[in-house]
Amino acid sequence: MLIPVYNEAEALPGLLEELREQAPSCDVLVINDASTDDSAAVARAAGFPVLDLCLNLGIGGAVQAGFRYALEHGYEIAVQVDGDGQHPPSAIEQIVAPVRAGACEMTIGSRFLDAEHDGDFLRRQGTRLLSWLCTLFTGQRITDATSGFRAYGHQALRYLAAYYPADYPEPEAIVLLRRRGLTIQEVPVRMRPRQGGRSSIKGLQAVYYMAKVSLALLLAVFKQGTARQPV
Amino acid sequence: MRPINLLIIIVAVGVAATVVFYVRRWRLKEQYSLLWLILAVGMVVLAAAPELVEWFAAKLDVYYAPSILFFLGLAFVAVMLFHYSLEISRLSDQNRELAQELGLLRARLEETAAAAPPFKDEPLTEGPAGGAG
Numbered sequence: 001m002l003i004p005v006y007n008e009a010e011a012l013p014g015l016l017e018e019l020r021e022q023a024p025s026c027d028v029l030v031i032n033d034a035s036t037d038d039s040a041a042v043a044r045a046a047g048f049p050v051l052d053l054c055l056n057l058g059i060g061g062a063v064q065a066g067f068r069y070a071l072e073h074g075y076e077i078a079v080q081v082d083g084d085g086q087h088p089p090s091a092i093e094q095i096v097a098p099v100r101a102g103a104c105e106m107t108i109g110s111r112f113l114d115a116e117h118d119g120d121f122l123r124r125q126g127t128r129l130l131s132w133l134c135t136l137f138t139g140q141r142i143t144d145a146t147s148g149f150r151a152y153g154h155q156a157l158r159y160l161a162a163y164y165p166a167d168y169p170e171p172e173a174i175v176l177l178r179r180r181g182l183t184i185q186e187v188p189v190r191m192r193p194r195q196g197g198r199s200s201i202k203g204l205q206a207v208y209y210m211a212k213v214s215l216a217l218l219l220a221v222f223k224q225g226t227a228r229q230p231v
Numbered sequence: 232m233r234p235i236n237l238l239i240i241i242v243a244v245g246v247a248a249t250v251v252f253y254v255r256r257w258r259l260k261e262q263y264s265l266l267w268l269i270l271a272v273g274m275v276v277l278a279a280a281p282e283l284v285e286w287f288a289a290k291l292d293v294y295y296a297p298s299i300l301f302f303l304g305l306a307f308v309a310v311m312l313f314h315y316s317l318e319i320s321r322l323s324d325q326n327r328e329l330a331q332e333l334g335l336l337r338a339r340l341e342e343t344a345a346a347a348p349p350f351k352d353e354p355l356t357e358g359p360a361g362g363a364g
Contacts, residue, residue, distance in 0.1 A: 031334075051338045055330040065331040072335065166327060 085195030109149030
């Protein structure tokens with residue numbers, strides 16, 4: 001269970017408490033992306049291991065560090081849960097089941113598969129556009145490309161540990177995995193409003209976000225599966 | 232030779248001298264000095280033989296020959312900037328890798344420390360002379 005956090009000291013205790021109750025069989029790793037609050041201390045106080053990054057790498061670099069941790073420690077499956085408490089731990093089992101059964105290499109917890117509306121209008125339109133692009137580029141219907149509630153199988157972990165976009169990685173990872181021939185499934189999940197802290201994307205950044213991710217998706221279609229030189 | 236040509240040659244020599252100066256002081260890597268030296272050589276060649284520009288402009292059917300100079304200058308700057316974009320990408324990848332590796336090592340250290348008997352925080356007996364201990 002990988003939880004990337006950047007200044008989530010507010011939401012983290014509640015989330016960790018829930019995880020302990022509702023997913024007792026999971027090993028949890030909190031990845032602290034150089035937070036300036038005491039997210040790391042909160043996680044340690046709750047008794048969970050913390051992977052401390054000394055530089056703020058962004059969500060992509062943080063999650064990738066988690067992939068590498070999972071591989072080093074011999075895990076076959078990893079689950080990614082946002083540190084802000086949006087993702088209900090009760091849904092972890094649904095997310096993991098298809099990967100564990102070998103039905104796919106990655107599952108995405110989708111807010112929209114059940115036509116569930118939430119979040120503000122613009123954000124939803126942005127997600128729809130990116131999902132549409134992912135659908136276009138992968139030939140597979142994707143409804144929630146930006147969801148960070150995901151489970152990964154071993155092959156997906158192996159690939160993404162080496163190749164994972166640095167910022168706003170979620171949609172691009174879908175295209176990259178599909179191009180590697182790894183399968184993806186979406187699972188309907190009802191998400192909650194964030195339980196504290198602030199969103200990392202707002203205002204003008206949102207415009208940059210959309211442009212950057214759209215371009216990255218398009219380029220991902222042309223990317224070679226592996227780099228000639230080690231990255 | 233017109234004064235402007237002489238001035239350009241002097242500036243070019245200044246550029247080359249500056250580049251060599253910084254390389255000598257280990258503050259500029261040879262790989263980055265290369266493009267700047269090429270610029271200096273190019274300036275000297277074009278200043279010493281302005282008819283090259285005229286000839287080139289005629290070949291390309293350019294009416295205003297000096298615009299070739301603007302083109303070459305801009306092209307040089309563009310190549311330089313692209314080179315830096317590549318370098319920045321490489322460096323940020325390495326940076327990310329380092330930060331991740333450091334985090335993984337630290338996590339491993341904490342695991343090991345938790346599993347091992349408590350670590351005695353005693354000064355090293357054979358530390359380097361003058362070390363803090």
